Amino acid sequence: MIFPKYSPRTIIGIILLIIFPFFTYSHWFAYSRVVSTLVTKVKSIVTEQTLRTNENSMNINANIKKPTPIGDFISPINPIYYEQRFKHLKSEVPKDKIVGYMTDRGGVYSKPIDWWLTQYVLTPLVIYRDIDRELIIGNFSNSEIISKITPDTIYCSNFYPSNQEIMNKLSNERGLLLIGPKHSATAHVTQGSDGGIMKCSSVNNLILLKDFGDGVALFKRGEAK
Amino acid sequence: MIFLIMLSFIISIATGYFFTVSLLPDRQVASFSYALLKICLSIGVGLGITSCLFFLWLITFNPDTVALIIFDSFLLIASIILFKYMIRFNTNSLFIKTTPPDAYLKPSWMISVVTALFLIFLGGSVIIFLIKSINTPHGYFDAIVGWNMRARFLFRGGELWETVFSIFTTYPLLIPGTIARIWYYIGSDTTIVPIIVAFLFTFSTVGLLYSSVSILRGRSQGVLAGLLLLSTVIFLQSGMNQVGDVPVGFFYLATIVLFYLNDNISTGKKGFMLILAGITTGLASWTKAEGNLLMVSIVVASTLIFLPKKGFKKYIKDLLIWGIGLIPILAVVIYFKTQITSPSYITDQGWTGIIDKLADPTRYLIITQIMVEKLVAFGDGVLFLLALYLILMGKKYIIRDDIITFSIIVLCFMLIGYFSIYLITPVELSFHVQVSFKRLFLQLWPTIIFVSFMIVKPPIIINDCSVAENMDKLVSVKNQC
Numbered sequence: 123m124i125f126p127k128y129s130p131r132t133i134i135g136i137i138l139l140i141i142f143p144f145f146t147y148s149h150w151f152a153y154s155r156v157v158s159t160l161v162t163k164v165k166s167i168v169t170e171q172t173l174r175t176n177e178n179s180m181n182i183n184a185n186i187k188k189p190t191p192i193g194d195f196i197s198p199i200n201p202i203y204y205e206q207r208f209k210h211l212k213s214e215v216p217k218d219k220i221v222g223y224m225t226d227r228g229g230v231y232s233k234p235i236d237w238w239l240t241q242y243v244l245t246p247l248v249i250y251r252d253i254d255r256e257l258i259i260g261n262f263s264n265s266e267i268i269s270k271i272t273p274d275t276i277y278c279s280n281f282y283p284s285n286q287e288i289m290n291k292l293s294n295e296r297g298l299l300l301i302g303p304k305h306s307a308t309a310h311v312t313q314g315s316d317g318g319i320m321k322c323s324s325v326n327n328l329i330l331l332k333d334f335g336d337g338v339a340l341f342k343r344g345e346a347k
Numbered sequence: 348m349i350f351l352i353m354l355s356f357i358i359s360i361a362t363g364y365f366f367t368v369s370l371l372p373d374r375q376v377a378s379f380s381y382a383l384l385k386i387c388l389s390i391g392v393g394l395g396i397t398s399c400l401f402f403l404w405l406i407t408f409n410p411d412t413v414a415l416i417i418f419d420s421f422l423l424i425a426s427i428i429l430f431k432y433m434i435r436f437n438t439n440s441l442f443i444k445t446t447p448p449d450a451y452l453k454p455s456w457m458i459s460v461v462t463a464l465f466l467i468f469l470g471g472s473v474i475i476f477l478i479k480s481i482n483t484p485h486g487y488f489d490a491i492v493g494w495n496m497r498a499r500f501l502f503r504g505g506e507l508w509e510t511v512f513s514i515f516t517t518y519p520l521l522i523p524g525t526i527a528r529i530w531y532y533i534g535s536d537t538t539i540v541p542i543i544v545a546f547l548f549t550f551s552t553v554g555l556l557y558s559s560v561s562i563l564r565g566r567s568q569g570v571l572a573g574l575l576l577l578s579t580v581i582f583l584q585s586g587m588n589q590v591g592d593v594p595v596g597f598f599y600l601a602t603i604v605l606f607y608l609n610d611n612i613s614t615g616k617k618g619f620m621l622i623l624a625g626i627t628t629g630l631a632s633w634t635k636a637e638g639n640l641l642m643v644s645i646v647v648a649s650t651l652i653f654l655p656k657k658g659f660k661k662y663i664k665d666l667l668i669w670g671i672g673l674i675p676i677l678a679v680v681i682y683f684k685t686q687i688t689s690p691s692y693i694t695d696q697g698w699t700g701i702i703d704k705l706a707d708p709t710r711y712l713i714i715t716q717i718m719v720e721k722l723v724a725f726g727d728g729v730l731f732l733l734a735l736y737l738i739l740m741g742k743k744y745i746i747r748d749d750i751i752t753f754s755i756i757v758l759c760f761m762l763i764g765y766f767s768i769y770l771i772t773p774v775e776l777s778f779h780v781q782v783s784f785k786r787l788f789l790q791l792w793p794t795i796i797f798v799s800f801m802i803v804k805p806p807i808i809i810n811d812c813s814v815a816e817n818m819d820k821l822v823s824v825k826n827q828c
Contacts, residue, residue, distance in 0.1 A: 133740035136457055138732060139571055143468055143578035150580040160478060201485040218507055235488065242485075244494045246504035248513060289679045 124182070200340035202241040210334045212244060215257060220248045222255035226262050236261055253343065258328070268339045269332065352540065355651045356489045356530035356547075357797040358419050359525075363393020365426035366626070369433035370619040372612055380569065384558035386603075387551040391597050392623070394544065395630035395662050397422065398524035399679045405524075406687075409712070410505045412531050423505040433619075444758050458567045465570045468577045469496055469553065470720075476546060479587040484538035485547070486589030494522045494591060495541050501527035503537050509687065517688040521634040521682055541589050548594040553577060555597065559604040562609070572800045575733065583788055591635050598631035599761075603754050603794050607801065610750040618668040619748030625672025632680045637787065642673070644760035652753045704771050714769045719782040725788055729800055733799055741804035754798045761791055 151158075215221060225236055240261050241249045249259060262268060301331035334340070400418050408414035500511030501523055522544065529540045538589050556576055561569030576582060580621045596807045605624035613618070628645060631638030646666070656664045704710060724728060765787050772779050 131739045133457075135736045136571070138739075139574060139578075139736060140461060140464060142729070142732050143464070143574060146729070147471075148576050149727055150584075159482070201491060202485075217503070220513075238488070238492050238496075242491050242499070244509060245478065245496055246507055247497040248510050284439075332626050 145263060200211075201239055201242055201339075203244045207334075208240065208243045209340050211259065211332075212247075214332060214340055215247055217245075217246050219257060220250055220255060222253045222258035222343070223249050223251050224253055224258055224260045226267055234258045251326075256343060256345060257331075258341040260293055260337075260341060262337035262339070264337050265333060265335055265339075267337065268333050271328065271330075348535065350534040352529060352537075353469070355529040356543065358423055359393040359397040359528075360389055361393070362397060362419075362423045362426045363391070363395075364389035365423075365430040366396065366577035367392050367623060369426070369779055370372070370623040371432045371608075372620070378562070380558040380561035380566070384555050384562060385557060387555040388601055388605075388623070390547050390551045390629075391555075391594075391601055391630065392626060394525045395521055395527060395549070395598070395633060396626070397678075398521045399569040399633060399676055401524045402520050402679060405501065405508055409508065415531055458570070459797070461567070461574065462570050465557075465574045465577070466555070472553075472577055472583050473550070476587050477551065480542040480546075484542060486541060490541070490545075490589035490591075493518060495526065495538075496588065498526035498530065498541065499521035499536055502530040509579070512688045517684060517691050518591075518636060519633045519638075519683055521630060522594060528759065538701075545586055545589040545593070548597050549583070550594060552582075552597045552600060555600055555604065556793050556797055560797060561606070563607060564800055565805050568800050568803075568805050572796050574763065575729070575796050576793055579729050579789075580793060581726055582792060583708040585786065585789055590786070592786045593788045595631055595634040595638055596793050598634060598638065598788060600797060601627040601825060602631065602641060602645070603757065606753065607750055610748075621665060621668045622672040624701045625669040625674075626676060628669070628676065629673045629676025629680070633676055635790075637790065640761050642677075644757045644764065645669075647760055648753050648756035651756060652749050666674060692773060693768065694743075695770060696771075700773065701771045710770055710776055713776055714766055714780055718766070718779065718784055721780075721784045722788065723783060726792070733796070737803050738798060741802070748801075751801055753797070754794075754801070758791060758795060758798065 223237055223240065237249065237251055240259065241247075244259075260268060260271075267309055329342045331340045331342050364385070367385055371385060371388075397419060400422055401415070404415050408418075447625075464608050480713065486495055497518075497520070501508045503518070504510055523774050527543055530536045533540075533718050551578055552674070553573055557569045557573035559569075562574040582593070602624050605620050605627065609620040611620075614670065628642050630640075631641045649662070653665065765784070769780050770778065
């Protein structure tokens, strides 16, 4: 008898518990980016070593691809990327201020990830998702956008998740869309044909204080004309 | 810097250790499991109570860091004095009524395989945890927004630390407080600290589950329970992501484990462990808002189970002893909720909004449907595995113990509580349940595994009736002899 001491039910029960972690971990490894990155790294190291061996033996100058270190891939929603972009702006704004926020990233409509990450890296500065502040932080896809900002290109909107589609449509039509008041702050926005996206009445006099590069800028709001 | 990080953690954990050991009974036989249980509890309790003290420092002496060190030193000395005093006073001893001593479980290849597998997966989990943490040191997005950003506000904000609550909801401060406290010690907001905190809570939960099940049901069961928890990938992922569900799950588990251990004290005055259970219940509330449900569930479940059995006088006495541990931490939570933060978004909608939602039958249907979907998919179907294991291992479930019934009722009330919160949530319902229920259930998962292993029969050797003789409550085993 292979299992002399246990009942068949016990054996099945324990075997199930033994097999299960292999199943779950293999499933996880199939979709995990950490694991796939690690596997890629290991593979590239192995490949590199093989190529080196071949190179030595055959004396050929092979064009070897360097291994990708873990974490080389920086996602646009990676806080490390945000830390790098905003590091110079940090010292320019007093930390006891509440500042406004503008972006062309469109994230404020459904998932305000860009705003959260900006808030995270600039803590303890408090950033409101509106443009009714003396100082306004700009977080844009690229620096070229900053030169295109005029009162005609700045739009405000309430927080409607369904507006993402309209937002994309408008963005395609007009080339640039910036974001208005924060959630539930509807002071200067009225419902329009664009589904709540309107020109902001309070941004007529927006002064660029500094362009920090990589789409990061600091604006000052002057008196409305 | 490493020295200061270690020092700050050691102060917390040592404080927790002296508090924990003072209130736990001695075990007559030296046991690795019991020592591990003490260490795991010390980590959670220590980090928890020092974060409470850190909050008191924030509202009084911030930003005077010398005062923070004095606060911490005072608490450490107080815990040592308590420990010295309790050595003489706490004559309790732990005798586990239902567990076969490990010696009875004759070494078999199957137990060895499971133990080896558990250790391999444990080691693998530690490695994966470290790799993931190096890759994403700031944690998952929810951890960044929910905990690490608050910690940054508490640390970088200095005297302006309260500004954090102008943009955040009312989540309490155990995790951000723990992180910010250590940042104050080292004078820098390095990401190593939240990683270590997440690591400690994740693996303390595994350690606590293994050790408690080992103590109460034997080492083989402890290993299986630990393996099952490690098999639940979402648990490890949540730990690595630094979200708050693992720490709050730790405190749920610790509370239920302490109620079980209290039920197994053979000599001396019962109750010291109830004080510790009160502390861990309070710390669950101090970790996440859902922790308040544990407190309510314990009161309801104990009223249903212990009041009729023990009588009013004894029941109230036990409840008050539990309250000794709970009340100081609850006072901190209440002060925080009433004086520092704004009201919860749930109560913001007013009574009319709440009543309208409660009267809407479609909400019940939607919540039930999504909850069932999430439970089926949870942990790659681990609930089915657990159910199958329970069916295979024991014909008769041993739900004769009051403590087991109590813990099942606590878990049921927690689920009912989650359901009720969903009913009145002002957030879009399907979205809210879809994104949060899996994680809410994860908070309960270590406790569910623990309770399941209290119910299920251990995989003992059938023809060794001496084992069965020592397990007075395992009727089905005795019947086979």
